[in-house]
Amino acid sequence: MKLMKLGTAAGAILVALASLASAAELRGWNTHVPDYPVSVAMDKFGELVAQRTEGRVKPKTYHSAQLGEQDDAIEQMQFGGLDFAVFNLVPLNNLVPATQATTLPYAFKSIDHMHRVMDGNVGEVIGKHMEDVNMVALAWYDSGARSFYANKPLKSLADLKGLKIRVQNSDVNVAMVEALGGNATPIPFGEVFTSIQSGVVDGAENNWPSYESTGHFEVARHYLLDQHTIVPEVFAINKTTWDKLSGDDQKIVRQAAIESATLQRKLWAEREAKSEKIVRDAGNTIVELEDKSDFIAAMKPVYDKFATNAVVSDILKQIQAVK
Numbered sequence: 001m002k003l004m005k006l007g008t009a010a011g012a013i014l015v016a017l018a019s020l021a022s023a024a025e026l027r028g029w030n031t032h033v034p035d036y037p038v039s040v041a042m043d044k045f046g047e048l049v050a051q052r053t054e055g056r057v058k059p060k061t062y063h064s065a066q067l068g069e070q071d072d073a074i075e076q077m078q079f080g081g082l083d084f085a086v087f088n089l090v091p092l093n094n095l096v097p098a099t100q101a102t103t104l105p106y107a108f109k110s111i112d113h114m115h116r117v118m119d120g121n122v123g124e125v126i127g128k129h130m131e132d133v134n135m136v137a138l139a140w141y142d143s144g145a146r147s148f149y150a151n152k153p154l155k156s157l158a159d160l161k162g163l164k165i166r167v168q169n170s171d172v173n174v175a176m177v178e179a180l181g182g183n184a185t186p187i188p189f190g191e192v193f194t195s196i197q198s199g200v201v202d203g204a205e206n207n208w209p210s211y212e213s214t215g216h217f218e219v220a221r222h223y224l225l226d227q228h229t230i231v232p233e234v235f236a237i238n239k240t241t242w243d244k245l246s247g248d249d250q251k252i253v254r255q256a257a258i259e260s261a262t263l264q265r266k267l268w269a270e271r272e273a274k275s276e277k278i279v280r281d282a283g284n285t286i287v288e289l290e291d292k293s294d295f296i297a298a299m300k301p302v303y304d305k306f307a308t309n310a311v312v313s314d315i316l317k318q319i320q321a322v323k
Contacts, residue, residue, distance in 0.1 A: 026058065026060070026241065028042060028059055028061035029084075032063060033064055040263070046061060052252045059083070069189070071169060071188070083238050089102050090168040091170060096126070096129050098315060101307070103231050105295075106228065106296055115265065135234075141268075144209065148203060149224070150163055163182045167185065175302045175305060176299065208272045217278075221282075221283075222287075223286050228295065235257045
């Protein structure tokens with residue numbers, strides 16, 4: 001009897017171990033700190049997937065760029081070193097040219113406009129292009145509107161002249177800053193604080209929460225709200241990983257990503273308001289532009305260079321056609 005019980009127990013353990021071995025444990029990358037809206041939403045994605053697949057698929061997100069900086073993570077995503085991630089579309093511009101349309105200055109009219117565009121046909125078209133680099137787009141996150149900040153006064157276009165501005169590693173962003181008279185300096189996001197502090201750069205450009213949460217507002221106390229870009233972020237999964245999932249699990253994973261995007265957008269709006277209050281309360285100089293016409297006019301060479309590609313031009317027209 002004891003032998004039978006031992007055999008039954010051993011069998012149960014073997015079944016449990018086999019179940020654990022068969023579970024797909026997915027590694028996710030995220031650049032932000034754990035309490036950031038993107039981070040909270042990605043953790044929620046993991047919870048939903050693990051629950052709905054009854055443990056068959058177990059996503060775990062590693063925050064704070066634990067698995068490398070963004071450029072490294074993008075490369076890892078292509079070759080299977082990572083299973084999923086949320087990337088801003090700017091660093092994907094050179095790899096997936098179709099994304100350039102979404103990152104052109106003043107492409108979107110507002111945050112709500114961007115949501116409508118990316119949740120529709122444009123998002124599907126860009127997603128198809130991403131499959132060419134072994135990524136599947138599941139949902140679209142919000143990263144707010146990016147504006148310039150510096151350790152020197154910023155009140156108008158003239159004040160950007162000659163400033164060394166950190167930009168993401170993108171030809172479009174480099175061209176934009178240069179068209180505005182600045183000196184574009186691509187450096188990793190994690191090095192921006194010390195680079196401003198030490199004078200390697202004079203400033204950078206980003207949204208309210210990134211400006212505040214990184215402490216950049218402490219070393220660059222002048223914020224010019226030109227809102228030059230409203231760039232989506234993509235929740236993507238490695239295509240090889242995606243293809244290994246069953247059809248049912250693919251549906252679960254995609255729906256969980258979409259639900260996480262809804263949560264992220266809500267949390268983002270709340271976090272944006274909180275970050276703005278912190279910065280204003282700190283006494284930083286905030287300039288809200290009423291007239292952006294000179295900034296927009298300065299973008300002509302950028303459009304002439306980057307919106308001539310047939311794919312980019314077509315997507316840009318689709319964006320502009322959405323009301």
